Amino acid sequence: MLNALLVMIGLAVVLGAVLGFASLKFRVEGNPLVEKVDAILPQIQCGQCGYPGCKPYAEAISAGNSAINLCAPGGEAVMLRLADLLGVDPQPLAADAALPKPKQVALIDEQTCIGCTLCLQACPVDAIAGAAKQMHTIIASECTGCELCLPPCPVDCITMETVDEGLGGWKWKYPVYPISEEEKDTEVTS
Amino acid sequence: MRPLFPFHGGIHPAEHKSPSTQHGIAVAPLPARLVVTLRQHSGSPASPVVAVGDQVLKGQLIGAAEGLISSSVHAPSSGRVVAIEKQPAPHVSGLPDLSIVLETDGEERWVERQKMDFCNTDPALLRQHFQDMGVVGLGGAVFPSHVKLNASGLDTLVINAAECEPFISCDDMLMRERAAEVVKGISIAQYIMGAREVLIGIEDNKPQAIAAMQAACEETGFEVVAVPTLYPSGSAKQLIKLLTGKEVTSGGHPTQMGIQCFNVATVYTMHRVINHGEPVISRLVTLTGNMDEPRNYEVLIGTPIGDLLKLARPKADTTGYLMGGPMMGVPLLDLSVPVVKATNCIIATSQALFPPLPRAMPCIRCARCAQACPAELQPQELFWFSKSRNFEKAREYKLFDCIECGCCNYVCPSHIPLVQFYRFAKSEMLAHEKDRKAADLARERHEFREFRQEREKQEKAARHAAKAAEMAAKAAETTAGSGESVAGADDAAAAKKAAIQAAIERAKAKKAAVKPQNVDDLPAEAQAKIDEIDLRRAQASETAGQRVAIQKSDEGQGA
Amino acid sequence: MSMNSPLVAEQATVNVIMLKVLAALLPAIAVYVFFFGPAILVSILLASVAALLTEAAVLHLRRYPLRVYLLDGSALVTAWLLALSIPPLAPWWLVVVGTVFAILVAKHLYGGLGNNLFNPAMVGFAALMISFPSHMTHWPAPDMLAQSHWSFTQQMDFMFGGEFPAGDRLDAITMATPLDTLKTQLHLDREISEIQSGKIFSILSGKGTEIIALFYLLGGLFLWQQRIISWHIPASFLAAMFGTAGLFYLFDPGHYASPMFHLFAGGTMLGAFFIATDYVTSPTTPMGKLIFGAGIGVSAYVIRVLGGYPDGVAFAVLFLNSAVPLIDAYTQPRVFGHAGKWFKGGKE
Structure with a gap:
């Protein structure tokens, strides 16, 4: 009886020490989940999720305060990866966000632009160059296509142009590899 | 006998080379139309320097x-530029690509050709010259040669004449008939790179080419090495291993170990460029497979493949066409596509030559693919990861070392389209990489913007505090109304609005004032375009005006 | 037809491989019939029919194309290996239960061809061994040693009805196998040399069984010559068993049988060339194959000598099967153009 007690107490002490040591040795700084979620989000910074950028949305998701299906530019792919990361069930996207859009960039009609700088203030990634009373222009390579510059423009001189990547953007398709009807079914759903 | 260092794996498919080597090289007739795609090479496409309607000379x-990483393109014959537009291109995607369309005049008038005395020219100038003359690797990868030539004090220059893919025989015929010129080209490459030793690797199924090259190499010190016929000995990395025993490090360049490798047809074009002043405007193309008269032709770049095929007369039961060899070639879905610098062979397929493969079965892990893989990969693992879209694992198992030679596919008893899975996985991974880079850039810029805004806010606050202190000091002297500052803010906002409105008005006035120039005697369609643009501008300023008006009325209600 | 390259391929298919495996078993089966009578053929037939029917039913449920997958031969290989592993006069239902279990549980519940973690034939064998141990240990004596000789119809009566010929007992035709004899006699504190003077023993191992083992070896060499199997697994399996047995033998020849005896006794040869080499359940890397084979050789010997069962090949194979993903992950060979000897999957 005494032996058994001693063994159990000894075990408790040893394991407790191990756990305590591990918690010190392998302590994780900050909240890595936010970073992981943020890495999945497309960084368009469009605010369509209702948060003022991708990082705040990532923080909300990590804290469990927000659904994972709000990112419209990321579409289903981002939602599925979030579901995978967080171990939650995939949720259908909002009806208006379900359609994937081709990559777009904003384009300023330089004849119409009056140089009001309102779009400069709206751009979340500082991709518009210009100054007051100077014509503005969009740095296409930095533009994320978030469309946030469209509403503030007083003369509606900004349009969204679809980027034609041509051969450079072409990708190989997933090979059709019919093993069985069963496999076909799972292929479609996955 | 030079010792060889066999690479791992490899296969020996039926060769089918003899039908197209029965006759010598013939010159294909000049087509009425030439379509020169601007992406003849890997890297960025060339940009056009002619306009529609221009007359061009051959070689211009x-x-x-x-x-x-780019190369120039030249007019393959004299004639007129009739279009610069997207045209069907021989790419596996079937997507069209920007091309220059020429209408030939049949006169074949050359530009002035300048020969070069390469022995007394700086190698850097020669490299630049090769870029300007459009010299790219003609083995199939079409990588710009001037980039590969950028090294000196080389130990070994390897000339790749293995031509290991079945059916293709253009390098074989080139060496049989033009060995002396090939050797002159090798001398140029040797001079530029300062190579001590030159090894010419030829598969031993081409005895005539070996004999011709040996005869031509006498007194040059170049060594012709017959290598065993084993696909893919014509892959640069595998040939270098075979001849020198050295492995090109993954992601590295052969020059890091004092070796460089050029295709035999590429060095031939170097000879044409230097000793004849001709840019790369033609190449040898093997027409073979299910054809009545298979043969090698010297073909102008840009010749529509449909025109070319008539020469070899494909048989009636032809099921399709392939550009390149059966192991790595590209299916041709549209016969209007032109010959490009990468076009080494066109094969007509038939049921007899290419019997349909048995139905694909599940992978049984027999590892025959691993035994056949010349890159010493484990294709069965890569297949598993690619199929399940587990791209991180695929990368860990070195998917990017796969050369897509198709050996695994060839030996697979389950007939799984392995290479297709690797191509899919690679292009997905490259696309992910691109997206990730774009996202990282956007995140960085967004974070910087937030930092900047915060900083500006603080600066503003500091300024305000300083001003407020000043004001307070003043206020202590003169008593002032309490609502003054609020009114001041309102004034500022109103002033800004007014300024914007004024700017709109000014822009309008400016637009009205500017009298467009050169608009007399415009063609009708140009005039229509201008009218359309003017209309759009008018609408834009109108809506802008309306919007300002609405904003104003909103403010009026609010006040 | 897909036009994406490569457009040419070897015409070899899965069923050609499987048929060659079956062909390599035929000489050994012929010798089996010579020593133990034709009942084994009935067992093989029963197992084959049961395997194909089970396979067809599951394929139908999973909506796989029947013709292609029934003809791939994998079910037949499982059936034959199982039938050759269990006593030839085993009752018909034993054969059927074992085969159905192998195909249904070990193969299809894990995902079918190419996806099973454990060798189906060995899972079937283990299930029978655990569920019906007495039936699994009634091995008939070779013809020349048996006390009485049953005709083919008498054998069939026994297999399908459990009826003995009048006045006969089961003992009259069955006999402990060499491994079994060795184990029980050693427990009685007898010396190896003394035990091996028994009439069931021969030059290498048991009378008759050693010749069958020799023909398994020959069939295996045929598969190697045909490049169906590589040398790695059989060689390391046999070498490891020989080495372990040799060590024990050197240490105490009085209580441990000679290494040659172990190579030709029980399921060693069948296991080394036909069971451990099953593609799906063995590693794919050369180094992995060597580790896998050696692991089986050592564990089979340990189970044989120290464990409760007379033979250990089946359990050793299953044990090492479970380690295959791990072995593969840690024995990835060096890739062209990379430094080092091999890399650990997922690290580096």
Whole structure:
């Protein structure tokens, strides 16, 4: 009886020490989940999720305060990866966000632009160059296509142009590899 | 006998080379139309330097190289530029690509050709010259040669004449008939790179080419090495291993170990460029497979493949066409596509030559693919990861070392389209990489913007505090109304609005004032375009005006 | 037809491989019939029919194309290996239960061809061994040693009805196998040399069984010559068993049988060339194959000598099967153009 007690107490002490040591040795700084979620989000910074950028949305998701299906530019792919990361069930996207859009960039009609700088203030990634009373222009390579510059423009001189990547953007398709009807079914759903 | 260092794996498919080597090289007739795609090479496409309607001479520069990894393109014959537009291109996607369309005049008038005395020219100038003359690797990868030539004090220059893919025989015929010129080209490459030793690797199924090259190499010190016929000995890395025993490090360049490798047809074009002043405007193309008269032709770049095929007369039961060999070639879905610098062979397929493969079965892990893989990969693992879209694992198992030679596919008893899975996985991974880079850039810029806004806010606050202190000091002297500052803010907002409105008015006035120039005697369609633009501008300023008006009325209600 | 390259391929298919495996078993089966009578053929037939029917039913449920997958031969290989592993006069239902279990549980519940973690034939064998141990240990004596000789119809009566010929007992035709004899006699504190003077023993191992083992070896060499199997697994399996047995033998020849005896006794040869080499359940890397084979050789010997069962090959194979993903992950060979000897999957 005494032996058994001693063994159990000894075990408790040893394991407790191990756990305590591990918690010190392998302590994780900050909240890595936010970073992981943020890495999945497309960084368009469009605010369509209702948060003022991708990082705040990532923080909300990590804290469990927000659904994972709000990112419209990321579409289903981002939602599925979030579901995978967080171990939650995939949720259908909002009806208006379900359609994937081709990559777009904003384009300023330089004849119409009056140089009001309102779009400069709206751009979340500082991709518009210009100054007051100077014509503005969009740095296409930095533009994320978030469309946030469209509403503030007083003369509606900004349009969204679809980027034609041509051969450079072409990708190989997933090979059709019919093993069985069963496999076909799972292929479609996955 | 030079010792060889066999690479791992490899296969020996039926060769089918003899039908197209029964006759000598013939010159294909000049087509009425030439379509020169601006993406003849890997890297960035050339940019056009001619305009629609221009008359061009044979060999004239029509597309200039853009950046380092790029090469120029030239008019393959004299004639008129009739279009610069997207045209069907021989790419596996079937997507059209920007091309210059020429209408030939049949006169074949050359530009002035300048020969070069390469022995007394700086190698750097020669490299630049090769870029300007459109010299790219003609083995199939079409990588710009001037980039590969950029090294000196080389130990070994390897000339790749293995031509290991079945059916293709253009390098074989080139060496049989033009060995002396090939050797002159090798001398140029040797001079530029300062190579001590030159090894010419030829598969031993081409005895005539070996004999011709040996005869031509006498007194040059170049060594012709017959290598065993084993696909893919014509892959640069595998040939270098075979001849020198050295492995090109993954992601590295052969020059890091004092070796460089050029295709035999590429060095031939170097000879044409230097000793004849001719840019790369033609190449040898093997027409073979299910054809009545298979043969090698010297073909102008840009010749529509449909025109070319008539020469070899494909048989009636032809099921399709393939550009390149059966192991790595590209299916041709549209016969209007032109010959490009990468077009080494066109094969007509038939049920007899290419019997349909048995139905694909599940992978049984027999590891025959691993035994056949010349890159010493484990294709069965890569298949598993690619199929399940587990791209991180695929990368860990070195998917990017796969050369897509198809050996695994060839030996697979389950007939799984393995290479297709690797191509899919690679292109997905490259696309992910691109997206990730774009996202990282956007995140960085967004974070910087937030930092900047915060900083500006603080600066503003500091300024305000300073001003407020000043005001307070003043206020202590003169008593002032309490609502003054609020009114001041309102004034500022109103002033800004007024300024915007004024700017709109000014822009309007400016637009009205500017009298467009050169608009007399415009063609009708140009005039229509201008009218349309004016209309759009008018609408834009109108809506802008309305919007300002609405904003104003909103403010009026609010007040 | 897909036009994406490569457009040419070897015409070899899965069923050609499987048929060659079956062909390599035929000489050994012929010798089996010579020593133990034709009942084994009935067992093989029963197992084959049961395997194909089970396979067809599951394929139908999973909506796989029947013709292609029934003809791939994998079910037949499982059936034959199982039938050759269990006593030839085993009752018909034993054969059927074992085969159905192998195909249904070990193969299809894990995902079918190419996806099973454990060798189906060995899972079937283990299930029978655990569920019906007495039936699994009634091995008939070779013809020349048996006390009485049953005709083919008498054998069939026994297999299908459990009826003995009048006045006969089961003992009259069955006999402990060499491994079994060795184990029980050693427990009685007898010396190896003394035990091996028994009439069931011969030059290498048991009378008759050693010749069958020799023909398994020959069939295996045929598969190697045909490049169906590589040398790695059989060689390391046999070498490891020989080495372990040799060590024990050197240490105490009085209580441990000679290494040659172990190579030709029980399921060693069948296991080394036909069971451990099953593609799906063995490693794919050369180094992995060597580790896998050696692991089986050592564990089979340990189970044989120290464990409760007379033979250990089946359990050793299953044990090492479970380690295959791990072995593969840690024995990835060096890739062209990379430094080092091999890399650990997922690290580096």
